[in-house]
Amino acid sequence: MRALIAKELREQRWLFLACLFTISLGYARSLYDLNAGQAWLHVFRRSFLMVTTIGGAGFMVVLGFRQTFDEVRRGSWNFLVHRPLALTHIFAAKVFAAAVLFSAAVLLPTVLLVAWYAVPGHVAGPFSWPMVGPAVVDLFAALPYYFAGVVMGLWQARYTVSRGALIVAPLLNSVFAHSVAPSLSAALVSSLLLTLAYAWLARGVFIQHAPRSTLVQSALAGTLATALAAMHLLATAMAPPPAYDQDAEPAEREKEQWFISREGDVRRAIVRHGTVQRVYREDGQLVESDLDGMAWVHDLEAPSAGIGISPSRNFGSDRPSYRHVLRHRRLAREGDDYRYEWYFDRDSGRLLAFDARSRRRAGSMGPDGWSPDGSGAGFSGPPLTDARSTDPWWLTRDGLFRIDWEGPGISRIALVGSPPYLDHALMIGDDGVQWHLVRSATHVDLFVGATPRVALPVDEAARGESIAVGRIEAENAYFIEYAHELVLFDAGGRVVRRRPLPTADVPNRAEPHVRPKTNAALFVPPIAVWATMFHERGHTTWRRRWQTRDGLLALAMALAVALATLIQSRRHERGLRVAMALFAGVIGPLGLVLPRLLPSSRGVACPHCSARREPTPQPCPQCGKLLPGHDRDETAVVEPEFLPDPSLG
Amino acid sequence: MxxxxxxxxxxxxxxxxxxxxxxxxxxxxxxxxxxxxxxxxxxxxxxxxxxxxxxxxxxxxxxxxxxxxxxxxxxxxxxxxxxxxxxxxxxxxxxxxxxxxxxxxxxxxxxxxxxxxxxxxxxxxxxxxxxxxxxxxxxxxxxxxxxxxxxxxxxxxxxxxxxxxxxxxxxxxxxxxxxxxxxxxxxxxxxxxxxxxxxxxxxxxxxGALRACCTVDTFRQRVRRYAIPFEGEPPSLPDEATIIAKKRFEQEMLVTVVTPAATPEGELPSVLALPDHEVEPLPISFEDAAIAYLGHRGEVRFVVERNDA
Incomplete structure (x- = not known):
């Protein structure tokens, strides 16, 4: 066994060295960036880990493929498997060698990098072990690729596609582990389960001349099903199911739109080709003087003037992921001439500062101020604003703060409304005064400078709607448009007028222009077309017309695919043929690969009439002739003493 | 054992x-x-x-x-x-x-x-x-x-x-x-x-099918070659599967035959019982016997038939 392992290590040494060089180069490049001051490119960021994600997976799949395919290609496979060892041991020797090479080429550089990173003074940033989680997941996600490569190398495929299908499941797992898995354990368990399934499959294929177990067959079927499903998802994504574009409007139709005028009045405008044609007061009187669309202060359909609030990217709104919820969130800064690197530490709730030159921790900051030794209370929660920026405005549940990042120092602007605050927006007025709009669970508060000016109660039904703030120059007033209400107030913050607004959803009386987006019925699974039809049934005449067309196309495609599958699968047993044809008809053109993927029956072609038959001593049911070897005639020269004992057969 | x-x-x-x-x-x-x-x-x-x-x-x-x-x-x-x-x-x-x-x-x-x-x-x-x-x-x-x-x-x-x-x-x-x-x-x-x-x-x-499984000697005994001299028209041989090769050289026909297992060494096989012709046994090497045997249902037969009388 040791000789086999040594042989494997020697055979793959060049591949190993190439991988080691590539991965080390990737890591070295990142270290260079770190040393060059781009410390934000820290080691455990997603983009940096692409070195591990792609490098590890690529190495493993090539390694597995080479370990088996090369043996088969150069003819040494028979020499190898004739070793006086159990085939499982030969397989284990290859796996062990692969583990050693993977450890040396991928794992070791990563461990060294982590060790280097963890030593204080190397990187101007905090280190904690959970930060290594994404790297660990990437290393585990590379494991199934190895076994996929082993199977690909041994796969008795006439077509490359069925070999390639084997890598789809590891790819899907990588996508899941990298971008979808909500937790570290979910990502690890997913990779481990797939590794076990593929290892079992690879072992079964490796010793394929032993009877295949049910488990191996199940693993194979599961793998192929996953691959097929993935290919379908891909195909569906590339050619979406028929959808009916209701929003597309006929160009010739006119459209109603509501505006706020310079005077703060509400106007109804008729718009055509994006140009205002006519403007009416609310009482229906035509306004002749305001035909220029640019003169409007605010379009009630799409706030563009002033500021708008939309959910900001903060801790609260990120999709949960073990890669996102890092213990430390770095605050990005522009330029490279600054004293400190700042991180928000979720555990202590404080802002951590690292000296950009010495790369050691300089102190921390909380709501009570800067502390060189790191003592003091923390913020009561993560920032509610964009936590990745070093905007001087820092909104937390403790209030609105202004932070001097270089000082460093912190000052509270206001303790506003009822926590928790949801979002915050800033507008700089013409006079340079900063306006802060803060929305909490109960109020929308406007601050001019640090002075609270307007507090609007939050309408429960309109909590998620955008808020617009604008200036009405003619009256030297400002307005807030929120929850179908317009609040006008003067520069002193006094409310001048408030009035309800017509709904922003301006009714559009035009007939929807319905058209199919694509001829997707030709590309996507027929079942998806029919499902779309079922889901969208009972709509307009246009839609029904196109649905009928797509449905018929999908039906024709299903029949063609089913027929082709039936013809292709003539070497399979009848029941399986029918099942495959039906399944392929439902799932569409990709079903055509099914007969290539599933093992055919033991039936053989009769050498005399080409009809399918079992390899038995009985005559062919079609032509009545015997198979060769069963039709021995008088020219055969066979001595009974050289025939085997029938009792042993 | x-x-x-x-x-x-x-x-x-x-x-x-x-x-x-x-x-x-x-x-x-x-x-x-x-x-x-x-x-x-x-x-x-x-x-x-x-x-x-x-x-x-x-x-x-x-x-x-x-x-x-x-x-x-x-x-x-x-x-x-x-x-x-x-x-x-x-x-x-x-x-x-x-x-x-x-x-x-x-x-x-x-x-x-x-x-x-x-x-x-x-x-x-x-x-x-x-x-x-x-x-x-x-x-x-x-x-x-x-x-x-x-x-x-x-x-x-x-x-x-x-x-x-x-x-x-x-x-x-x-x-x-x-x-x-x-x-x-x-x-x-x-x-x-x-x-x-x-x-x-x-x-x-x-x-893909077994045609012979025997000792080398048995094979040589079973696959035999005979010369049939003739004048004028070549002799008419029966259409028997045991005649695996026929070749004409001027006024002589060489015939390779697979004999039944029980045929003694000096005895003519029944398919060559030609009353009007003399049939002479010829020595045949294993190589020739095997080639005749292997080729008797393939291209060699096609070539032989072109020279056949």
Whole structure:
């Protein structure tokens, strides 16, 4: 066994060295960036880990493929498997060698990098072990690729596609582990389960001349099903199911739109080709003087003037992921001439500062101020604003703060409304005064400078709607448009007028222009077309017309695919043929690969009439002739003493 | 003790639904050398791979040293020597590394035997396998196989592509060590001239089916050649399958016949009982007999028929 392992290590040494060089180069490049001051490119960021994600997976799949395919290609496979060892041991020797090479080429550089990173003074940033989680997941996600490569190398495929299908499941797992898995354990368990399934499959294929177990067959079927499903998802994504574009409007139709005028009045405008044609007061009187669309202060359909609030990217709104919820969130800064690197530490709730030159921790900051030794209370929660920026405005549940990042120092602007605050927006007025709009669970508060000016109660039904703030120059007033209400107030913050607004959803009386987006019925699974039809049934005449067309196309495609599958699968047993044809008809053109993927029956072609038959001593049911070897005639020269004992057969 | 270390019981194998080997049964007695013969694509390599458990039969079963091939234990496999077609070894290994690699798996590895064969083929131990000539590769492969002192030796066309000297050397080494150790040998070959000198028996495959399984002597006795001189029109021969070759040379017709098993050596086969012609037995070499036998349902018959009277 040791000789086999040594042989494997020697055979793959060049591949190993190439991988080691590539991965080390990737890591070295990142270290260079770190040393060059781009410390934000820290080691455990997603983009940096692409070195591990792609490098590890690529190495493993090539390694597995080479370990088996090369043996088969150069003819040494028979020499190898004739070793006086159990085939499982030969397989284990290859796996062990692969583990050693993977450890040396991928794992070791990563461990060294982590060790280097963890030593204080190397990187101007905090280190904690959970930060290594994404790297660990990437290393585990590379494991199934190895076994996929082993199977690909041994796969008795006439077509490359069925070999390639084997890598789809590891790819899907990588996508899941990298971008979808909500937790570290979910990502690890997913990779481990797939590794076990593929290892079992690879072992079964490796010793394929032993009877295949049910488990191996199940693993194979599961793998192929996953691959097929993935290919379908891909195909569906590339050619979406028929959808009916209701929003597309006929160009010739006119459209109603509501505006706020310079005077703060509400106007109804008729718009055509994006140009205002006519403007009416609310009482229906035509306004002749305001035909220029640019003169409007605010379009009630799409706030563009002033500021708008939309959910900001903060801790609260990120999709949960073990890669996102890092213990430390770095605050990005522009330029490279600054004293400190700042991180928000979720555990202590404080802002951590690292000296950009010495790369050691300089102190921390909380709501009570800067502390060189790191003592003091923390913020009561993560920032509610964009936590990745070093905007001087820092909104937390403790209030609105202004932070001097270089000082460093912190000052509270206001303790506003009822926590928790949801979002915050800033507008700089013409006079340079900063306006802060803060929305909490109960109020929308406007601050001019640090002075609270307007507090609007939050309408429960309109909590998620955008808020617009604008200036009405003619009256030297400002307005807030929120929850179908317009609040006008003067520069002193006094409310001048408030009035309800017509709904922003301006009714559009035009007939929807319905058209199919694509001829997707030709590309996507027929079942998806029919499902779309079922889901969208009972709509307009246009839609029904196109649905009928797509449905018929999908039906024709299903029949063609089913027929082709039936013809292709003539070497399979009848029941399986029918099942495959039906399944392929439902799932569409990709079903055509099914007969290539599933093992055919033991039936053989009769050498005399080409009809399918079992390899038995009985005559062919079609032509009545015997198979060769069963039709021995008088020219055969066979001595009974050289025939085997029938009792042993 | 098993008297037939190698046996096949109705071995059948299909690739992509087409039969490569069909219902092949034979048994090789202990200590004998059998040649597996057949034209290209006859199923020789497939049969050998099934025998060794390297390929699963579609039907039937093979047994080596009393064990079914698909379940050969490592201990049994250690008693079986195998030399694959093309002498597939690892090109990147040096000769001595290749020997060391083989030695690591076989506790009974006989360095003397290995050394003797290596010396016979004048192999440089520091040379890489990839740099060896075809004959040297075959010699190295034979050395590492014979050194394991196998009870059963299976060789897939070991002399393929070798020059006459290397071929003779290989065969002599094979026979020498097999006789010394009473090894049972089954080897496939296309070199019919060597079979007569080396083999005790033959297994002949045609299009995947067994056509002959007998001693070399029996084969020679059963496949006979006769000359039928004639004047004017050639004699009219019956359309019998046992007449496997007919060839006309001016006023003489050469006929090769497979005689029934019970036909004594001097007796004419019944199909050649021609009252108006004299039928003379001719000596026939094993090679000629085998070629006539192998070709009697193929292209050779087509050529013969063009000259046929």
């Amino acid at each position: 098993n008297d037939t270390p190698i046996s096949a019981h109705g071995l059948t194998r299909a690739f992509y639904g087409h039969l490569a080997v069909s219902n092949v049964s034979f048994a090789v007695p202990r200590g004998q050398v059998f040649a597996l013969l057949g034209r290209n694509g006859a199923g020789k390599t497939t049969t050998l791979r099934m025998l060794l458990g390297l390929l699963e039969p579609t039907a039937g079963e093979a047994r080596l040293l009393g064990q079914t091939s698909r379940d050969l234990s490592p201990e049994t496999r250690a008693r079986i020597g195998f030399m694959a077609e093309g002498c597939a070894l690892y090109d990147w290994m040096r000769v001595k590394e290749c020997i060391a690699f083989q030695r690591a798996f076989y506790p009974r590895f006989d360095d003397e035997t290995c050394r003797a064969v290596v010396d016979a083929f004048r192999l440089n131990e520091r040379q890489r396998v990839g740099e060896l000539s075809h004959g040297q590769r075959a010699g190295l492969n034979l050395a590492v196989v014979l050194a394991t002192e196998p009870e059963v030796l299976i060789l897939d066309d070991p002399a393929m592509g070798l020059d006459p000297v290397a071929r003779r050397l290989l065969l002599e080494a094979m026979v020498h060590f097999s006789q010394r150790d009473h090894t049972t040998i089954l080897y496939s070959t296309h070199l019919l001239a060597d079979v007569e000198r080396v083999a005790d028996g033959i297994i002949l495959l045609e299009r």
